[in-house]
Amino acid sequence: MANIVLITYASKYGATQEIAEKVGEVLKKEGITVDVVPMKKVNKLADYQSVIIGSAVYIGQWYKPTTKFLQKNEKTLAAMPVWIFSSGPFGKGDPVELLKGWKFPLALKPMIDRINPREIVVFGGTMLPEKMSGMEKWIVKRVGGETGDFRDWEMINTWAKKVAKEIKK
Secondary structure, three states: OOOEEEEEEEOOOOHHHHHHHHHHHHHHHOOOEEEEEEHHHOOOHHHOOEEEEEEEEEOOEEOHHHHHHHHHHHHHHHOOOEEEEEEOOOOOOOHHHHOOOOOOOHHHHHHHHHHOOOEEEEEOOEEOHHHOOHHHHHHHHHHOOOOEEOOOHHHHHHHHHHHHHHHHO
């Protein structure tokens, strides 16, 4: 069986999807066979040897489809190499510092410990007014948040190359 990597994501407005697609491009350039698929459309994890999971972050939580995917597939994921990335903090600076060290919802720690991902990283996200609901605009204004695209593509590229090296080992 060929070594096929699944990159799956849960994205509300498309920013996390674009990161997943970029990670897929980098892995393909490294000679790795990749499927980039939204979580809702993943049928069989048994077809894959490794999984990269991407989730949007909203108010300190992963986007709901991510939690459901992890719960549904916990046993299978625990038996394979898994990497997780989050996309969400908005503002200039290190995404983990912006989130005060947060890397995943603490309520999911027991499950994350059982899955034992190789790495969990956080990338900046986007907060674009034209894609936001009235409620989201109100919240951003209340917390004094910045809007814009805060994804660091160089950081994403570097991480994807590192993951590709690990997969090829």
